[in-house]
Amino acid sequence: MTVRLYDTRSQALREFDPVVPGRVGIYVCGPTVQSSPHIGHLRSALSYDVLRRWLAHRGLAVTLIRNVTDIDDKILDAAPRSGSEWWAHAYRVELEFAAAYRAIGVQEPTYEPRATGHIGGMLDLIARLVDAGHAYPATDDSGDVYFDTASWPDYGSLTRQSGDALVSGDGEGRARRSPRDFALWKGHKSGEPESAAWPSPWGRGRPGWHIECSAMAERYLGTEFDIHGGGLDLRFPHHENELAQSTAAGSPFARLWVHNGLVTVGGQKMSKSLGNSVFAADLLGAARPVVVRYALAAAHYRSDLDHHAGALVEAEEAVSRIERFLVRAEDEGATPAVVPIPHAFAAAMDDDLGVPQALAVLHETIRRGNQALDAGELDLAGEAAAAVRLMAGVLGVDPLDPAWSAGVREDGSAEALNALVERLIAERQTARESRDWAAADRVRDELAAAGIVLTDTGGGTRWSIDGR
Template sequence: MLQIYNTLTRQKEPFKPIVPGEIHMYVCGPTVYNYIHIGNARSAIAFDTIRRYFEYRGYKVNYVSNFTDVDDKIIKAAHESNETPSELSQRFIDAFMEDTKAVGIEPGTTNPRASQMIPEIVDFIQDLIDKGYAYESDGDVYYRARKFAKYGELSHQNIDELEQGASQHVSDEETDRKEDPIDFALWKAAKPGEVSWDTPWGAGRPGWHIECSVMSTTLLGNTIDIHGGGQDLEFPHHENEIAQSEAKTGQTFANYWMHNGFVTIGDDDQKMSKSLGNFITVHDIIKTVDPMVLRFFMASTQYRRPIRYSEANLQDAENNLNRLKIAQTNLQYRQANAADGADEDVQDQLTALQERFIAEMDDDINVQNGLTVVYDLAKLMNEYANRDVVYAVTITDLLDTFNAWLQIFGVTFQKPQLLDQDVEDLIHQRDLARENKDFARSDAIRDELAEQGILLEDTPQGTRWRRA
């Protein structure tokens, strides 16, 4: 049975979707004012891997991940680069999509932007005001956190501790506008020259927390199956999302909360972040490192555990990935001379591996244990490739399973370009197939060569070939 660790309850729970066979999943996306660093990418890769495993298990996943394109950091960066906030955010959204595609991250079913949902945000805030959960103060709108009885449950903090912490991080000016230090902003009054929208409370822009509540409930419904993000979002962002959403709808916001661990760097395992200045962007690293190596490195650690970034760990990932690629290549090579039928003993071994893989991955997406099974399958593939007689059905089943598992980890291997001798060998095999009237095999070789950009021309003097 598939089990998920729920941050809210601090325990693993059997996963039961609201609608059988479907999953509604919301994952907090980036604030787009710079290229994403690999700490940001960890969350995107972790939840992409989780999504892919759900799909492998037969679920239809409605996956929403947002872009925060209205924010103090965006306004500041746009001013420094002499762009409008929308120009800057679009530039980094494009970069995000390009960089994440390179490391095998699938786009969300929907990737909404805060600036595109202003009317919905305004209506949501007005509803909270009408219900007494929010109030306007000098053009700002704040949420009455103390009014929400469950405030602090997700992060397991009590209200007194939160009040003490809030009072130390809020300016006197903002304190004067608030009824309570722990209240948080839903809407911010615009400063001169800032991007803004007109509302009943004056010109301004949304606070950070409100946008995710609005996007999630608008696009996925009042209650979703899974809400995900980095551990650093647990408080205050996700705590505030729960308070806003449940105060408005009167329903549970998310049934399962999943949070990924940090990426650390250096001898002291310091968290990687822009604020600490110790980050490495995906945009830069994939200029020198194979994107599939970076993807495999990030996807090889169970999502709740921290990842230690180092050149040595990247090299280990590359070595392990090469082992898997060699196993695939070895078995693919034997397809050309495979006998009809199946090898029952190997089929039984494959079935046992498939059952093990699901059992390991069903345990809170335990990719490390799952990869142990992948390596065992690679070992079986190498052993089978060395047998004198191999069977076509078994080779196909081994490769199909292997490729399906690699897809979960977001890994794809590019076919190596055929060398001239490889082309000559395949043409020889095709000639033999034609002599034996095995036209299916002959056509298959022609198609294989065509995929590699090799064009064949049959002449009275024999087959000639050229690269397209």
């Protein structure tokens, strides 16, 4: 049983074949911490979270490296506007990302290296490239160092774009041999903070955009590793350049390139100029975290995902259905069981993470479980419930996972509310027994007005807060 993944470079489904048997090294491009996390960042992180969970489920020892790029033009630009030093700005944004990731159940990466902590590794890599004749210092006194694309025939192999179209915006107007060449190192410019410059053989300066990922991937995963991931928008120039500089420096680099699809909002590209960005905080303010996760993880990771009014409502309904079944199974005494994950689910996940089909299996299992409960077949129901928890757990969308309530302060209000509602339920029951339907319905209506829904079941009346 092997996992197949779509590899961007070969444009084909490839069987996952680890460099080291039983282990998998994954490098994912994390954020450039310049501004608050948005829906696209969450979707991306979620894609690789599901990937690593599945590979781990398959028994592989996963090393997941997700970097933080904390030195960059954009950060230097943004920091003054927030009245902060660039490093303070970057760190504050990094904390926002961490909080958002944690909220939706993205597991911590094995390590989360920062670019600023790896300047030495970058300089080593640049030196290797210069020595090998694949990089050169600028001919002017800028202190820049460029990658020499003309010296590397494979340049462009990841995205197969014609040579003429490959123009890097980096180092515009400064001394480079070709507009395709990109900056590995940027000489310090007057006006830039002194704290944003590091010494180098080519003068004081800071790293170019792509070099940090090459350096950090090699440091933590070695010169050849299994999977490199990132957003579709990073294919060019970022990943193309990463691939070129690493391979030109003599590293085989990533075996598989995986790219997640982008998120549109109401069918439109999300952009600052359109002002239609949906931030993590917006989503988490609109729905409970497990619902946000479901909404962003339910589509296949490679497809475009359109976020629209109602998306969270639909996700809430789907999550509630899972939750209602699990709660019902427990309430009605379904026999606890230990079951393997359903074959159809595993087959779907093995096939390039077919989450949509996997969710179909999950929902079918719920239906069979409900059928079993209807028929009083508690063994079957218990097996279904166990399978559902297993599947939902792998996808990280088990509504009953204690992780979703971790951090929620327990102040006794839940018990207090429960006592009050149970009293009203008892009152209603008395009315029902004396066939006073008007009085019984009044209780139900009053609770409904407060957002509390009553459900009569074989085993008594349950209550829940609307939508939970």
